Amino acid sequence: MKNKNLYNVLAILLLLVLSIAACSNSNDDLSDGGGTSSDYLTITLKPSTVYQTIHSFGASDAWSTQFVGKNWPLAKRNQIADYLFSSETDDNGQPKGIGLSTWRFNIGGGSDVQGSDSGISDEWRRAESFLTSSGYNWDAQEGQRWFLQAAKERGVNEFTAFSNSPPIVLTKNGKAHSSGGSSANLDAANYNSYADFLANVIENIRDNEGITFNYISPFNEPQWDWTGGQEGTPWLNSEIAAITKILDSKIESKNLNTKIEIAESAQLNYLYEDSNKSGRGSHIQEFFDASSSNYVGDLNNIAHKICGHSYYTTSGNTTLINTRQGVKDQIQQTDSSLEFWMSEYCLLENNSQVEGNGRDLGIDPALYLGKVIHTDLTVANASSWQWWIAVSPYDYKDGLVYIDENKFDGEVYDSKLLWALGNYSYFIKEGYQRINLNRSDNKSIEQSIDGLLVSAYKKPDDSKYVVVLVNQRTIDIPINVKIDGKSNYSGKLYQTSAESTDNLSPKESIDNSTVWSIPARSIVTVVVE
Incomplete structure (x- = not known):
């Protein structure tokens, strides 16, 4: 017993x-840091420690706007433009759009006139050109010019013109894609003509559209061979440097207020290493180290920044973090004043967390996007962050706004990808600075990468603070936000979640003593004024 x-x-x-x-x-x-059921995570902003200055958030007009901006009903065009560019709210304080602050205009190579003979089977990926065999046609690219104006009317004040391929009248093979090899589809004899073309486009858009391109990007993803499927050409570093120097003199002679942006590396690791692309990588050192034979950093009209794309470097947290740390470290080693701009990304990857194939308007890809943006901003210190195609007709995770694949009319669909980007772009404006913060759980980026991600920004005069929280977890997390030097404040929450009505939606007001919960699988922006 x-x-x-x-x-x-x-x-x-x-x-x-x-x-x-x-x-x-x-x-x-x-909570993201453990404790008892009454515990909460305290985020303390440290405004006195400042990192990079933010310039912009944006997207590009490739490729759909050539049809939508020209042919679609005006009301639907305006709805798309509002989604992308509007900084207005409705009577309930709901943002009408995500307030993008920069817009990328694709200077086409002219593959559209070649139809199926272009080597580009998808007609949506063929592009018009201002330069034809008969000379310049400034009436071309009408649909894209409509969106330029729509962006300007809604407050966008930063514009970039980018070229995927020189015009077909200048290329080696008469196509807007390469026939193979690692060098450009452009003879050296036509370098001057290509620079003339780019300068003439900048000048014409300024004079006829009233829009100044702040930046011209003559080269796109030079590491890829671009043998068909869409417009593009490879470029050797030596070719990029040679054309950049010629274009610099053209801009100078025309007195254009435009800077040259280089070099749109296909992956972020190509910014600091050649990897498997000899002579086409290590862009930071090649173009901004004064000892390099391809140095262009002293040109009068070169933008003091290096541009790269986040593709294929987000799968696996070690790769995600270390690649961006590599960008930051190489900039510090080569020229600490050089800015990094992440100038193109969409969800191309196929991994355990996301698959590029298949349109998904829901929260899952949006949270993945939030993780990429967060890491680009907080590890690589990106000063600008830009999405790929703003308007997509495809069954793919490549759009912010989606449409039916119809050149003349169809339905318009917003997406959680759109609103997730808006949790950053609507609130963090030109001149804002990323600032330091402390987490009461003391978690590092490595420890929090699949959990709760937090970043903070301020207006330079300290009159406004923005905190973006990305909760990838399946639980609500209680939060309290403090600000060093402020014993009291008032703030507002804006939330994007799986709920159909939660699209950058205004929620409760808070102060420094409020403990509030960020819902599971959601993105919340705290705005303090």
Whole structure:
């Protein structure tokens, strides 16, 4: 009997231990840093420690706007433009759009006139050109010019013109894609003509459209061979440097207020290493190290920044973080004043967290996007962040706004990808600075990368603070936000979640004492004024 009683006591004790352990584990999940059920995560902003200055958030007009901007009903064009560019709110304080602050205009190579002979089977990926075999046609690219004006009318004040291929009248093979090899589809004899063409486009858009391109980007993803499927050409670093120097003189002679942006590296690691693309990588050192034979950093009209694309460097957290740390470290080593701009990205990857194929208007790809943006901004110190195609007709995770694949009319669909980008772009404006913060759980980027991500920004005069929180977890997380030097403040929450009505939607007001919960699988922006 005694043994039986002893066993009962031991059994009860074991159950108590297991219950306590289970409660402890459960409570660990209630915040990103553990604790008891009454605990919350405190985020303390440190405004005196400043990192990079933010210039812009944006997207490009490739390729759909050539049809949508020209042919679609005006009301639907305006709805798309509002989604992308509007900084207005409705009567309930709901943002009408995501307030993009920069817009990329694709200077086409002219593959559209070649039809199926272009080597580009998808007609949506063929592009018009201002330069034809008969000379300049400034009436071309009408649909894209409509969106330029729509962006300007809604407050966008930064514009970049980018070229994927020189015009077909200048290329080696008469196509807007390469026939193979690692060098450009452009003879050296036509370098001057290509620079003339780019300068003439800048000048014409300024004079006829009233829009100044702040930047001209003559080269796109030079590491890829671009043998068909869309407009493009490879470029050797030596070719990029030679044309950049010629274009610099053209801009100077025309007195254009435009800077040259280089070099749109296809992957971020190509910014600091050649990898498998000899002579086409290491862009930071090649173009901004004064000892390099391809140095262009001293040109009068070169933008003091290096541009790269986040593609194929987000799969696996070690790759995601280390690649961006590599960009930051190489800039510090070569020229610490050089800015990094992430100038193109969409969800191309296929991995355990996301698959590029298949249109998905929901929250899952939006959270993946939030993680990429966060890491680009907080590890690589990106000063600008730009999406690829703003308007997509495709069954792919490449759009912000989606449309039916129809050149003349169809339905318009917003997406959680759109609104997730808006959690950054609507609130963080030109001149804002990223600032330091402390987490009460003391988690590093490596420890929090699949959990709760937090970044903070301020207006230079300290009159406004923006905190963006990306909760990738399946639980709500209680939060309190403090600001060093401010004993009291008032703020507002804006939320994007899986709920159909939660699209950058205004939520509760808070102050420094408020403990509020960020919902599971959501992105919340805190705005303090």
